[in-house]
Amino acid sequence: MTVNDIKSQTGTASSNSHEVLITGITGRTGAWFLRRLTQEKAHLGEMTFRAIVRNHADRRLIEESGLPIAISVGDLQDDQFIHQAMKQASTVLHIAGIHTSINVVKAAVNSPVKRLILVHTTGIYSNYKSASADYIAIENQVKALIANRNIDITILQPTMIYGSPSDNNVIIFIKMVDKLRFFPVVNQAKYALQPVHQQDLGDAYYQVLINPATTCNKTYILSGKAPIRLIDMLTLMATYLEKQTVFFSVPFPVAYCGACAVFALTLGKVDYRERVQRLVEPRAFPHDEAARDFGYSPMDFATGIKAEISAYQSQKSQKSQKSQKL
Structure with missing residues (x-):
């Protein structure tokens, strides 16, 4: 597909350029x-680009890219700022997260924007209300805002994201496997997950951007290559970390009572109750539509986790060397 094809799809064929406004480009999947x-x-x-970044964001990758990317420094909670940044945009790729989607969409409906690509989450499908209720409300409001307006929308829903020592998801398990000789799991950890690597998401954003004809006005789940049980994920981590970890099972009622006890003893300041509940919630989702419509083909978990553990070990070694010098 050429850039002219994209222009015609977004109604900007008469423009000299097609500007794409991007949020979250300095984040993990944005990078x-x-x-x-x-x-x-x-x-x-x-095609040109404008990136909304925070004042403290590391912009080196943008500056070194050689791409025509203008930078707008500001806050996605600032309605006036977003509206100003969006003045020349025909497409918005919102990677920064579901919790700022409403502000972004409100600005878009009062701008020249003809296409929205929003990165949300499969957390919307959780059986636990506190995990999904907010996400459902946000997506419903987004759809209400663009109803009867000439704006195409694509919603992308990643599963658990992993791929770097700062992923805030799988890295927690990696650190635990690395440190604990005896590792407790809930109900034998035989629940299927389907984590998705950050690189696969970055590639998916690009493919969706350049394929409006097949991706507009659709919702796509972006998951890893295949489901994998949590216990098998943990075992792989132990293998790559070269640890002889012993995994032992704790019944769900015991684990949940423990989380409730922590919640009570900390007067509600530490709440692991829902985390324990979600440890026994299957979270595997197919990505067939994404594969069909834009060739989505994510890597397998074994490949992705091996690379993440290598990065984790390198980072750990560097920290150790620095502390020794001090």
């Missing part, structure tokens, strides 16, 4: 999207 853009720079034609 992978930027890498993919950089690789494809010869094919971007007249």
Whole structure:
């Protein structure tokens, strides 16, 4: 697909350029999207970009990319700022997260924007109300805001995201396996998950961006290659960490009572109740539609976790060397 094809799909064929406004480009998956853009720079034609970044964000990858990316420094909670940043945009790729989607969409409906790509979450499908209620409300409000307006929308719903020592998800398990000789799991940890690597998401954002004809006005689940049980994930981690970890099972009622006790003893300041509940909630989701519509083909968990553990060990070694010098 050429840039001119994208222009015609978004109603901007008469414009000199097609500006894409991006949020979250300095984040973990946003950085992978930027890498993919950089690789494809010869094919971007007249497409230009504007990135909304926070004042303290590391902009080196943007500056070193060689891409035509203008930078707007500000806060996605600032309605006036978002509206100003969106003045020339025809497409918005919102990677920064579901909790700021409403502000972004409100600005879009009062701007030249013709296409929205929003990165949300499969947390919307959780059986636990506190995990899903907010997400459902946000998506419903987003759809209400664009109803009867000439704006196309694509919603992307990643599963558990992993791929770096700062992923805030799988890295927690990696650290626990690394430190604990005896590792407690709930109900034998035989529940299927389908984590998705950050790189696969960055590539997916790019593919959705350049394929409006097949992706507009659709919702896509972005999951890893195949489901994997939590116990098998943990075992893989132990293998790559070269640890002889012993996993032992704790019945769910015992684990949940423990979480309730912690909640009570800390007067509600530490709440692991829902985390324990979600440890026994299957979270595997197929990505067939994404594969069909834009060729989504994510890596397998064994490949992704091996790379993440290598990065974790390298980071750990660097910290150890620094502490020894001190």
